[in-house]
Amino acid sequence: xxxxxxxxxxxxxxxxxxxxxxxxxxxxxxxxxxxxxxxxxxxxxxxxxxxxxxxxxxxxxxxxxxxxxxxxxxxxxxxxxxxxxxxxxxxxxxxxxxxxxxxxxxxxxxxxxxxxxxxxxxxxxxxxxxxxxxxxxxxxxxxxxxxxxxxxxxxxxxxxxxxxxxxxxxxxxxxxxxxxxxxxxxxxxxxxxxxxxxxxxxxxxxxxxxxxxxxxxxxxxxxxxxxxxxxxxxxxxxxxxxxxxxxxxxxxxxxxxxxxxxxxxxxxx
Numbered sequence: 001x002x003x004x005x006x007x008x009x010x011x012x013x014x015x016x017x018x019x020x021x022x023x024x025x026x027x028x029x030x031x032x033x034x035x036x037x038x039x040x041x042x043x044x045x046x047x048x049x050x051x052x053x054x055x056x057x058x059x060x061x062x063x064x065x066x067x068x069x070x071x072x073x074x075x076x077x078x079x080x081x082x083x084x085x086x087x088x089x090x091x092x093x094x095x096x097x098x099x100x101x102x103x104x105x106x107x108x109x110x111x112x113x114x115x116x117x118x119x120x121x122x123x124x125x126x127x128x129x130x131x132x133x134x135x136x137x138x139x140x141x142x143x144x145x146x147x148x149x150x151x152x153x154x155x156x157x158x159x160x161x162x163x164x165x166x167x168x169x170x171x172x173x174x175x176x177x178x179x180x181x182x183x184x185x186x187x188x189x190x191x192x193x194x195x196x197x198x199x200x201x202x203x204x205x206x207x208x209x210x211x212x213x214x215x216x217x218x219x220x221x222x223x224x225x226x227x228x229x230x231x232x233x234x235x236x237x238x239x240x241x242x243x244x245x246x247x248x249x250x251x252x253x254x255x256x257x258x259x260x261x262x263x264x265x266x267x268x269x
Contacts, residue, residue, distance in 0.1 A: 052064045061238045100267045103265075128203045153269040156229070169247070
């Protein structure tokens with residue numbers, strides 16, 4: 001067992017929240033039109049490794065999977081398609097879903113020259129809410145099946161994995177059981193983003209609450225995958241897992257750029 005698996009690495013850093021009560025509006029490619037009133041707060045982000053075996057979708061909104069992949073060329077369309085199938089299989093196994101569909105893969109890096117939505121996303125947010133998840137379902141499935149699936153329980157789950165060990169701009173997740181619905185405020189990506197430019201994308205930004213408990217996976221490896229709920233249609237479940245990239249104060253100046261891949265999936269139970 002390596003040192004990073006035995007030494008607990010909690011960190012204190014600044015988290016970008018939204019000002020409580022404010023709606024954030026993003027205009028892709030037109031930063032001057034965007035509006036996101038930031039409320040910066042000091043938070044402790046806890047090392048999740050000692051608690052991995054206790055995590056669950058139902059209690060925390062996320063899990064950590066020891067899930068190696070043999071896909072290495074994520075820029076190749078055929079290989080990325082194969083990774084889609086692997087992600088679907090993982091989510092089906094984790095949730096017991098009757099059907100899982102994947103869409104919207106994103107490769108992210110903070111390397112010099114990266115821009116737009118391919119950069120790590122700093123700021124506590126939930127990408128999608130019920131309206132946009134329903135839109136995705138109607139895009140991805142035949143109309144009759146889409147309405148039938150939307151009538152039952154469904155979850156949008158993000159599968160997040162580093163392509164190389166994370167040395168900079170790591171990902172933090174907020175334990176969904178510590179987030180109240182009144183902490184979440186609408187956000188709109190006007191006109192969509194990337195492959196989804198037909199309509200606005202609706203999600204949430206998170207407002208600060210001292211009850212929030214944040215986690216990260218120090219020195220996260222390519223064989224480790226974070227699977228977290230962006231949305232759950234069950235109102236009695238924990239529904240939304242807020243997340244954000246953050247600045248780790250212990251990151252050395254010569255740290256390698258973050259390279260990660262994330263896959264959106266919808267699990268229909």
